[in-house]
Amino acid sequence: MSQTNTCKGTVYIVKEKDSLYQIAKAYGVKVRDIMRENPFVNVYNLQIGDELCVPGFLSVSENAYTPYIVKKGETILDIANMHKTTVENLAKSNKKIREMTLPVGTVLLIDKAK
Numbered sequence: 001m002s003q004t005n006t007c008k009g010t011v012y013i014v015k016e017k018d019s020l021y022q023i024a025k026a027y028g029v030k031v032r033d034i035m036r037e038n039p040f041v042n043v044y045n046l047q048i049g050d051e052l053c054v055p056g057f058l059s060v061s062e063n064a065y066t067p068y069i070v071k072k073g074e075t076i077l078d079i080a081n082m083h084k085t086t087v088e089n090l091a092k093s094n095k096k097i098r099e100m101t102l103p104v105g106t107v108l109l110i111d112k113a114k
Contacts, residue, residue: 009054012054033056083110
């Protein structure tokens with residue numbers, strides 16, 4: 001079921017070893033909000049390839065940001081350099097950066113305009 005037209009946020013494709021809790025934490029939303037937006041997905045038994053609507057994730061403009069998933073060993077500076085931006089610009093659209101720790105799997109928004 002494709003949710004790209006009805007999802008008021010972003011559509012996340014479930015990958016191996018994903019859990020609803022991990023997805024919610026990475027996107028900074030509540031588990032119950034994801035559950036409410038996905039009544040036809042068995043959120044207790046996620047399958048690879050399931051499409052989940054993550055509500056409210058893209059709040060400015062759907063095309064203003066590109067999601068980026070942090071990989072093992074990457075630092076905030078590495079990610080900023082890779083996307084030709086600054087740590088300050090990343091911090092404007094990613095509250096998680098203020099914690100200065102980015103666990104593997106954290107989703108950052110990369111501003112396409114920068």
